[in-house]
Amino acid sequence: MTVLSLERWSPYAVGIGIGLVACLGFLLSDNTMGCSTAFARTSGMIERLFRGARVKDKPYYKRFAPVIDWEWMLVLGVLLGSFLSAALSGQFKIDFVPGKWASVFGSSIPLRLIIALIGGIFVGLGARWAGGCTSGHGITGTLQLAVSSWIAACCFFIGGIAAAFFIYKVLFI
């Protein structure tokens, strides 16, 4: 067994690795490692399929054109990299309901997907509202000591902790 096929690495090794990737993003691409803008661009691309070229005139898509850019490719790489890691450790497995969820809410696939969809809508809305996500604000923004990112990152966890406690401790004791 090599180190690449281990199921888990130390979170500190992982964190240092991600920090170095962020440094390379600045150095090689003059770009900030983030993930949520790629979703906004993709959303615009999908809208364009239905509504045609006038989507490009929407004020938001004038700022973030619905095209494949550096960050979009980064997010694609994230998917591939995770697959590679999971395949090497034999952890790749198609499933729909996480274990912790199933232990409280049962193994209904539609229920989990509907709740995940609702959560996802808040994540997409909030990430664009705040101008970044756990990567763009939480790591790449905080490391630049940006005031906006420190406020956003704190609020991510305040909101997240509140929602998690509400779901697991108030709804289901």
Added chain:
Amino acid sequence: MLSRLHKQKDVQLLIGLILGIPFGFFLQKGGVTNYDVILGQLLLKDFTVVKIMLSAMVTGMIGVHFLRSLGLVTLHPKPGSFGASAIGGLIFGVGFGILGYCPGTSMAAVGQGHMDALVGGAIGILVGAGIFAAFYPRLEKGILHLGDFGDLTFPRLLKVNEWIVIVPVVILVVSLLFWIEKAGL
């Protein structure tokens, strides 16, 4: 600065992909592609997410500012306001707690086979981003600029050299991580 490299669009797309692969690899090896690990963090039982984020932040903070002092990189702090950063952050956070993934870890979770991150999560994030785009003109005129402070950074706010901020932040974060380990979290 490697400005000539930065301008080569096709090469940049390839670099984006090449940097994304280790990013996703690390996320999966760190375990944060799992709903259970992320919820464990938000329920304050398992501090894996915080350990990864803080060690990435500290590494990147030292690295990026060091590269900057050599004139090799430019900072791009995001502009913000209380209306955008705080309110948007809270909306995101609530979704983070409900979904159990963030945009980056949702894609990494898909790579590991967790389909709730794709059929529920990723589609939801696309819908949410679309909703924001639809309301953007109205939000832009109001709440997004409430308490606007622009692309301010802490060194500029405090009017000090960046290392005067970095050194204490690094010491504090490393101490916090030692404390978390000692507390067995």
